[in-house]
Structures are given as structure tokens and as C-alpha cells.
Amino acid sequence: MAICQYQRPNGLVWLESQTISVSGGVAHGFSTRQGGVSTGCFDSLNLGHTRGDDPVAVRENYRRFCEATGAGRVEDLVLSHQVHQDHIRLCTADDRGKGLDRPRDYDADGLMTDQRGLPLFIFSADCIPILFYDPVRRAVAACHAGWRGTAQAIAAKTVRCMAEAFGSRPEDLLTAIGPGIGPCCFTTHEDVPQAMVGALGDLALPYISPAAEKGKYHVDLKGINSALLRSAGVDSVEVSDHCTGCRQDLYWSHRFTGSARGSMGAVIMLT
């Protein structure tokens, strides 16, 4: 099975993991930039509500994304606030609406819950969005892994946090790594490979290769996150082959546009 692309009659394009979809009891999806109502550099499905876009347009974009994925109501969304660290927040019914409709009283690059009907939402635009579903213990999580979060092994930490909070066994987890920047477009100085190998050791080595330009490297963040999940005991890892840098028709890429851009995101909710 794979991560598949879907389109609504209104033009909204999103992605779902087939393995998670067919397991039932959960709604989820990864957004693209297509099928919203925003204009200019936010054209069109911008889900970033703090980037200067019209709030009415952003809300309509959220409504469309929630409708397409079946992931609850906009007013119930719990949003991450990403600070490129590795804190995973255990979300409860008290968090309903936090981040969009209510003030947020936390920073977290990851969210998890065992509450039905509580949609968890994380942002991305090059960084790697990862969704987790435990169909046995009935729990979900979502995390965001930029290169710093990847080096901090946030994907593996989420697996451990779900085990502690919900009793989730890694071998029961169904995980999906969404669209993000590929090694083709993620070219770095040696600080990034050094941080990866320093933190993760040999696990990171197969995913780092020299670039044509001397002193630069290509780093495969999706590959490293996939390896982290497998090393944490997860058997089911689906990976999107979409690179946000190569597919700027479908995604925003912070690396190419800078901050004048919209945001994509990913949502997951127990149903």
C-alpha cells in the first residue's frame, strides 16, 4: 500500500495513507496548496493562520480540509506550535480548539491523544510531517520533524511517548511520513550531517551523500525518519515520495520561497 493523492470536486487535493485509511476508526490527511480560497503568495489552500493571510480565507481553507479528510470540525482542532524541539503534548478534551479558536498555552512539535473526536493538527512546509495510529489501543499522534527534530529523534520519541501514555506497542503502530523536502532539494553545509551523525550515529549515514558542490551534502530527512521509526520497533511505515521542492505546483517550499508563503499541514483524529 502507499500514500495516495485524492481530489474533491472543489479542487482540493490531499494525501492519505492507504494502510491507515483501511484500518478504520480514524480520519487523517496531509494537505497540499491546491483547492483553497487564499490568493497571492497564499494561493490557495493556506492553513497558516499567523502568516498575514486573510483570516476568513484561512478558516474556509481549514473547513475544506477538515471536510475532505473527515477529520472533525474546525472549532475542535488542536494545533501544534512548532519550536523545532522534541516535546510531545498529551492532548485531552480540555485542549479542544486550542491554537486556532482559543489561546494556546503550550509549545509542542508533537501532539498525541486517545480521545475520540479530537483532531490533532501539525504544520509543515519542507519539514517532515509524521502521523501515527494505534488501532489496538486506540490512540493517535502527529509530529513535525525538521532537521533539528529529526536529529533529536522526535519520531522515535513519539513512539516511546505513546507507549508510556497509552500502552501502545510499536509493532501495532501504523505510521505515515508525508510530503516534505527530498534529498534532491535539501542541500546543506556540513553542520547538518555532523549534527545527524553526532546525534544518531550510523543510523543516519546511509541517508547522507556528498553534493556536486564541494563541502555540501544531500540529506534524506524522510529516510532518516523512516529508519528511526523502524529502529523504534515500528513495522508499518508508509512514506510519500513527493518532494516539496520539486513539486512547487502542489506544495510550498520554505527553502525556495522564504517566509512569503502559505503552510501545509497534517491532521489525524480518532472517529
Ligand SMILES: [Zn+2]
Ligand atoms: Zn526535490
